Amino acid sequence: NAGVTQxxxxxxxxxxxxxxxxxxxxxxxxxxxxxxxxxxxGLKLIYYSVGAGITDKGEVPNGYNVSxxxxxxxxxxxxxxxxxQTSVYFCASSxxxxxxxxxxxxxxxxxxxx
Amino acid sequence: AQRVTQPEKLLSVFKGxxxxxxxxxxxxxxxxxxxxxxxxxxxxxxxxxxxxxxxxKGFTADLNKGETSFHLKKPFxxxxxxxxxxxxxxxxxxxGNKLTFGGGTRVLVKx
Numbered sequence: 001n002a003g004v005t006q007x008x009x010x011x012x013x014x015x016x017x018x019x020x021x022x023x024x025x026x027x028x029x030x031x032x033x034x035x036x037x038x039x040x041x042g043l044k045l046i047y048y049s050v051g052a053g054i055t056d057k058g059e060v061p062n063g064y065n066v067s068x069x070x071x072x073x074x075x076x077x078x079x080x081x082x083x084x085q086t087s088v089y090f091c092a093s094s095x096x097x098x099x100x101x102x103x104x105x106x107x108x109x110x111x112x113x114x
Numbered sequence: 115a116q117r118v119t120q121p122e123k124l125l126s127v128f129k130g131x132x133x134x135x136x137x138x139x140x141x142x143x144x145x146x147x148x149x150x151x152x153x154x155x156x157x158x159x160x161x162x163x164x165x166x167x168x169x170x171k172g173f174t175a176d177l178n179k180g181e182t183s184f185h186l187k188k189p190f191x192x193x194x195x196x197x198x199x200x201x202x203x204x205x206x207x208x209x210g211n212k213l214t215f216g217g218g219t220r221v222l223v224k225x
Contacts, residue, residue, distance in 0.1 A: 048210050
């Protein structure tokens, strides 16, 4: 299993541009998450999904959108990129068994907005 | 509001010395706490969870509800323990298992 994969690894955007960060998992997990990590800070939840067709906001959703049309994919869309969105973005997934709350993380996407 | 605090941004210890990473939380319900670790050039991964009461790679962590703490300890640090460590709180067991992370502690184990 590849686990959680993210593309691209790095990206530089100009202010006002848009892009989609891709996230795919092959573990058949129902729960998926997007986090951002600013320098020297912990991870903050942007959006999450508990299954295909169901998404909800996390702590810092402004400026982002998500969709979940399949169990495997959970893309994150940035519209009108701003310098404040410069960050490292992590996607994660989790099984829904009651006894297991481990989240499995992707390698991250480092985004710079200039 | 739920909050996780890791007061030390950097811990530097010598190999063989004990290491303790502090984690304090605020949460009104029954907490579920985790330690995640990120080694250099690797993904963030689960180290241990309080509910398992296990020792992983020599690390243990005890949940102290009275002091609202979940400190991570290892009696004899090894160079391979050098990494970023994050304490995390599951704040929504009923809907999505959303985690709140602390700011992280970088551990440097010197030879």
